[in-house]
Amino acid sequence: MSEKNFNVIGKGKPRYDGRVKVTGAAKYCGDLKFPNMLYGKMLGSPYAHAKILSIDTSEAMKIPGVKAVITAKDVPSLKYGISPARWDENCLCIEKALFVGDKVAAVACVDEETCYKALKAIKVEYEVLKPVLDYMHADEDDMPQIHEKYAKNINTEIHQEFGDIKKAFAEAHYVRTDTFVGQRCYQCPIEPHSAVCIWQDNKLTVYSSTQSVHYFQHYIAREFELPMGDVRVIAPFVGGGFGGKLEPTGLEFNGAALSRITGRPVKMFYDRQEMFQHNRGRHQGTYKITSGVDKDGKILGCHVDFQTDGGAYTSLGIATAYYAGALLPLTYEIPVYKFDNRRMYTNLPACGAHRGHGAPQPKYAFESHMDNIAKAMGIDPLDIRLRNARRPNTETVNNFKVNSCGMKECLERAGELSDWRKKKKEGLPKGRGIGISTGSFVTGAGYPIYRTDLPHASCMIRVHEDGTSATLYSGTVDIGQGSHTILCQMAAEAMGYRYENMKMVASDTETCPLDFGAYASRQTLMSGSAVKQAGEEIYRQIIDMASTMLNLPPEDLKCELGVISSISRPKVAPITFEEVARRFFVLRGPLIAKGVYTPPRLGGTFKGAPVGTSPAYSFCVQAAEVQIDEETGKIDVERVWDVHDVGQVINPVNLHGQVHGALYMGLGETIWEQVHFDSNGKIVNGNLGGYMIMTALDMPPITSEVLEDSYEIAGPWGAKEVGEGATNPTIGAFRNAIFDAMGVSVNSVPLTYEKVWRALKEKRESENK
Amino acid sequence: MYLPDFEYYAPDSIAEACKLLSQFGPRAKVLAGGTDLIAKMKNEVLKPEILISIKKLDQMKKIEYVPGKGVVIGARSTHNDLVNSKVLNEKYLSISEAAHQMAANQVRNAGTVGGNISNAVPSADLPPIFIALNAAVKVTGVKGERSLALEDVFAGPGKTNLTQDEIITEVIIPDQKMTGSNYIKFGLRGAGALAVVGVAVAVQVENNVIKDARVALGAVAATPVRAKKTEEFLKGKKVSDEVLAEAGVIASGECKPISDVRASAEYRTDMVRVFTKRALRAAIDKGHV
């Protein structure tokens, strides 16, 4: 299955939308303008937990240029959320505000400036309630209950057991428990969220910076009791999402309501601080892990016991809660497994899906735990991983079917690239350390977010009448990950056509066939499978037409890069795709084809079994080398090596870009990023100066490689995911590198310089005793 | 976030600017690069109704050597002016190096020396190196000009000893006997991070003996502060690792940092120790001021 068999995929084709983006010609949602358009803003609660006693909008209405001011009574009261099991959020708060920034009212005005004046003029009377700010104590008796339906502020509780864990521990040679703590992070996409809502002639059109036009269409139609067909959602260019733009914000709902009331288009948007408050970023959690291993360090059983901070609403967090434990048995073969997790409500911004959904922090805990076991038993960290590495064509204890799996090869290759054996044998200079860690992720979720039997992906290809271009119509969303590029490559490959002649109409529920969108690393495999099917259908039609034109049997014809030739008779003059397509149109009408993809039935039957199912799983290993300044705790990253099993690579440039990008986020969360709150639950660093994402100067050199001959049976041409899985191993690799360098364990992220300094200080003090 | 309405003046002379400041009183503020002021207005931390831009006052945007006086840095010079100034590169490379560590290029193109001082933020990067080099500032008000030592400008976080009508016009670095100087900014990432600790030192070393030393600390007290005990300790000492380490320990006793989200007071205190030692070593070894 090597690259030479392909004409279009496997090649680093330039970005489909690269030129318009770098020249600034690309229009993002916030750039859009419509005649008569109004600007809208929402009023956020200044308190983390407060009863709303009254809202007086009369002064605001008097300000010239204010066209509408709405409160809960002007919008549907139907609760929404991502998964039906936990719909708990309202368009505007009805009785209580549950975090600082929770939406209380909204305005639509002739310009942005007037919006801010109007917001100031709205008088809200609050009764301030005690907030729940600490998720580890949210269930205590003296804590107020945030949601009426959820006692002890427990939002989701998970208890799964596979096999007899007590027995596994009893039979183990060594049993060890470790606890690690994660932090709240925010995705920080460069483009702020925005939505333009146009409710005209009984039809609602919403332009939104969303990762999924379909889900938004579904949520909005449901909220306003409209037929799906009367709601059109369009995602223009989207400047990053990372999970944070997968769920509706108040912008769409309140924008729609304001547009209905005023009869004019309304543009709503968040500023940076509001983005931080809306959040839906990484859950913080406390991760306790107990494992029993045999005398060679082979895992006999694991019990993971987590508690996480979900914030004020469920958001996508119910899935996050399951993912946290479900994905751990992937990279290592864990025969007996117990998984407990409690996701708590707090009066902090809601947490959701953040690149690597639920997996990175538990993975950090697990990989750190593995190194602790290895160290205690005198086993090399690479060896303990090789001994436990998952093999291909196996099934996890929680019923995930794994086809292709190059876990062992990734480990070995990362070992070679990083010179692991030599460094371990000869030792590293003072303050230098190397760590290794594994990761795995779903290639698309096996089940949709809401219950439906709709296919997960579909598309349509229409060849232009004269054959000089072909348009792929797909409901997918390119949020910057480059999915348009690879889908066009896949279409061209399947059609026997050229990438350069492909056009794309995408992310529009009215013009494009349904696709669930950009999340769970799904578009390459799922949308790609649909595209491949449609492309092959075009190919068949082209060959069929060419067969009559050349008077040769179809089996003897092939079409490559837009040239049709005879396989057995090289002397027959080839004809072009253009000629054949044009002829086709003249004789048979539009040359079109469709593709559709539904994943097979996957997973077990226990409660929560669907979360984590996927047609295919990626595997990867990262090794990291650091230099620690012993006096300051400063961490200098010398190099990172990443080896990925992603199946067939569709576009190597894109692929390595994803690895670099994921590493950028992963490393940021490892050392720098954390959302901080004051004692009233207000964010203190909700801006790009205070929330420390990495700068170019902090980015380490990276070696990124893939396993060349990996092939995944469930994916188009053997492809699987890369976008999210690469965030999985990062934190663990760095924690382990620091552990290796200094012999100290930092048990919470971010692994700040100060924490390293403190750990070293404590070590010195205990040695001096 | 949006910028509230304000009245705007761009006077042609320093005298006129001072007159306007005096006339409007606390309702008015000087606008230089705006990198601090505009952000604070958007966040409603400051609510001036009138902004007096000094952008037309070109006499405040120069960096030159005046014999008998020293290097004169106009208060409107930007951070990148400091980075690129030939005069500074030759005479006080440490100032150019300090400026290069600030913010990011865009902010360095807009932010000014006068703004950095007047802001009186404890973590500001320029005051420590200026103080270590014994800088004075020239201030102009309705009553005329006066000059004061830079370290006397600061009254507390966000507070200076200037009167409402006064504008900083120049920073003057007097001729030195110092043989080396250095500023170390310890921020938490490669760029765009405020100093968690800033240590500036200037030393006069002859025949391996420290004749004179000045040590200024940033981000570890309500204002940039001098570590005077450390300076006293260093005077007359022979250069050795032990002496520099000891100086670090003394300096760490001279700071009064706070804890915030970026670092604890305890960590900052120990970083003063580490970076005083390192800044001294670098100033001695580099051989330039």
Ligand SMILES: Cc1cc2nc3c(=O)[nH]c(=O)nc-3n(C[C@H](O)[C@H](O)[C@H](O)COP(=O)(O)OP(=O)(O)OC[C@H]3O[C@@H](n4cnc5c(N)ncnc54)[C@H](O)[C@@H]3O)c2cc1C
């Ligand atoms: C992203 C970012 C990063 C930053 N990073 C750093 C950093 O690394 N290190 C650092 O030290 N600072 C940093 N700053 C802060 C700021 O840029 C600097 O302090 C800058 O020097 C301020 O100068 P300015 O000309 O922009 O001041 P302005 O914003 O114009 O003014 C600031 C204050 O000083 C007053 N003022 C200005 N000039 C005069 C004058 N001549 N006389 C009297 N009063 C005056 C104004 O009235 C105002 O109160 C950063 C700021 C931003 C936005």
